[in-house]
Amino acid sequence: MAKITVSHPSALVDQKVSIKVCGLDRNQPITLKASLSEGKLRFASFGWFKADHDGNVDVSKSESLNGTYQDVDAMGLFWSMKPEPDIPSSSRLFKRDVTTPIDIHLSVFNGHLQWENLFDQSCSPLAETDIQRWYKAPNVRREIVKVGKTRGALYTPPGPGPFPAVIDVFGSGGGLIEHRAALLASHGFLTLALAFFAYDDLPVNMGEISLDYMIESTEWFASLPSVRDGKIAYVGVSKGAELAMLTALYCPKVMSIVSINGPPFVTGLSLPGRFAKHSHVEVDFDHVEMLDEGIVFSDSYFPKDDDFTKVWESDVKMLTILAGDDKCFNAKYSHRQHELIPEDKKKNFDMITYEGAGHLIEPPYAPFARASYHKLLQMNMMWGGSAKEHSYAQEDAWKRTLDFLKTNLGDPVPAVHDKHLTSNL
Template sequence: MYRFGYSVNKTVCQYSWKCNTVLEWSRSIHNKLFTSSQQIQHKLGLFDSPVKLKGVKISQTRHLSSSRMNLAPSIEFKPTGHLLVDEELEIIVKGLNKQHAVSVYAKLSEEGKHFESCACFNADDNGIVNLKNHPSLSGTYTGVSSMGLFWSMVPCSGQMEGIRLAKKNIDTPFITDISVYNNHHTLNEIRDKTSNDICSTVIERWYKSPDVICHEVHDGNIRGKLYMPAGKGPFPGVIDLFGTVGGITEFRSALLASRGIISLSLPYFLYKDLPKSLGEISLDYFLEAVDWLFHHDKVFPGGIGVVGVSKGGDLALIMSAYSPKVRAVVNINGCTFNATLPLKYSGGDIPEIPLHLDKLENMDGKYIMKNCFEYTSDDITPVWNHGAKVLNILSEDDMCSPGECITLLKETYPKDKTNDCIVLTYPDAGHLVEPPYTPLCNMSYHKSYDMYFMWGGKPEAHAFAQEDSWKNILRFFKSELTKTQFVTAKL
């Protein structure tokens, strides 16, 4: 390849020249044709077809003008900087040929678990593929989705069945390698390609902003971690609860704090000196946590919020029924009654709606739980007791919790308070609704029960539910918890 995008081929050669002679001859041609940058641009405008010069064929292969330049392929994304996982990105592949067929492949590894996705595109007439505007023709998702490579990820082959992508170390990012390959390929075909991508990049996405502060909490009986936005405050304050897996789960609290909400990630069993089993937990522990966060000097006065998924949703509703300091609740596919086990309480234990294991449905060794509870309107938690606002996230393809109990909650509300109960319904979404762009986990191993559970959900619909519900959750807490309300000392 010769300079300035020209190739020099010896097409007519009647003599046997030595190497030095050839070099001198080519330099002479170069000096005559290209004496300045202005002359270069001029020549490029003239050479629209091959030109013969005394035994040398000069053919045009690249234009230098920006409007006609054939760049080397590259990947760009925006915004840049310290990206949070709930940020929508614009991923652009440039420098392709017109209608160039390519496959875009993504791979993410986290604590020994590996996930991947791919999408196939045809470049536009400018040699560009923009995932925000251009449809994926095949792959792990189809159609237009700027974040399709992230929410459509599936576990790589050869791993344990039913693995779930969940962030445990909040001080490290999700690292995703993005590569582009010529032509349209399936995941299996891309796996066989080791080094022939035409361009690649790496995207880091975080649950925690750099200025978020995290404190270990060990105060009275309360254990957990408090995530705080930078600044003087005050901020909305929220207790964050997860389900029956036990231990502490921090990623949602870190993201809430990154969005301006103080969040206490509150474990309640299998963490440090907390109870070892779900049957030992007490409502007094949760009410103590409410008091603790309510009196934090950086939390807006007047009340706090609670967000919970699955069993955490049950507990969030019960906390609001027993404490007027809870002003806003987000229930993500939790039962609207106390499910499975009695809940200890100094004011009198709260009876359970038992789990009827004989009603478990077996689907190829994975179990569906949603039909294992028998309940009536009398069993519904009276969350309206103290006027808390409740936002329910209801997934219609939830295979774990009975979604009908959320509908029954709405119907059971006193007529003058029905506006305090909001239900967002998402068709084809599954049980585990998390912050946006997390891939669907429709089945996984549950260590507390030592069995596999079906969670349900279809990838695209579940992705929409996560993105839409997260926006509503942030808006809900910031609206409800910044209203100054007077709460007497007796409460």
């Protein structure tokens, strides 16, 4: 009788797992399917395998002959997930409630089935099992923050502290996004998921974003007794990384930044008041493309050298993570910023570009989204990239992010102590 076993049936999302199927006939062809539901969305993936002479398939060693991914890849069934046939193809898997796991159902079928046949209710699996993937370790504490003007969610690892501390910010979609902050806290970092517009009583429009708000929130967070040495790092993607660079110029408590495809100059509207000295670069709509998949902004900015944020005028260290096929923001802009850094400061700045990756470089094994609906623009946004290359970028970039934070903030104590939950630490 066929049976599926998983090495870590309950684990953090960045933990690799080993999936094995045993009890098959020698050389038996099978289809292995992974599926999940998150809110109204449903995603799935599949691979074709052939059992060895002992009737076993080990996904970490066996080649997927066809499916949503091919070749040998232990985590291929995770990152290659895509919307099921009746779900819009532009849907993006997004974990809103990190206090619950992503529940993934694994099933194995006899023979090599096509994608459309995998959703036929009359198709009976040979074996099934369920696994859980978590962003937040059980002993990480989550608290909603509403202090002064600051709005967000604070994730505190177990233990007395103080902890190495991180502010985590996302981009132009707005709202409060918590999954990466929860995962960072699960790795032992005190982490503030910081909202900066379109949440609670914050401004509704991105054009009303306040740098004073970012500075005030940063200083409040750095003052917490649970923050080690009163020093913090930023992890930001897109608009969030842009704001992190600007904030570092006014807050000496910001010691380091991880910028993920962040604009190295002020985009959109100019900053008000005392920050107006930072020139802004507007979108040139003559160079915006409208494709069937979505809107492309990658080559629609034309900055001058004086427009670039002179983040090197602070004492910050920065890791810049870039996507070579970013359809939202071209990596060439960040390369130019790097060229402008004075030679005596270049040692503080590191940069890596992942060719074939798109804009949304998330923690490892998150399903690839080449395009998805952008609620601010109310249309599909092209992010770019290809699934396999993007997946590699996510795995490697996450390792580099954790190593960079440990180097600059000190080693954390991992939050995973529950015997039913594992991590790769």
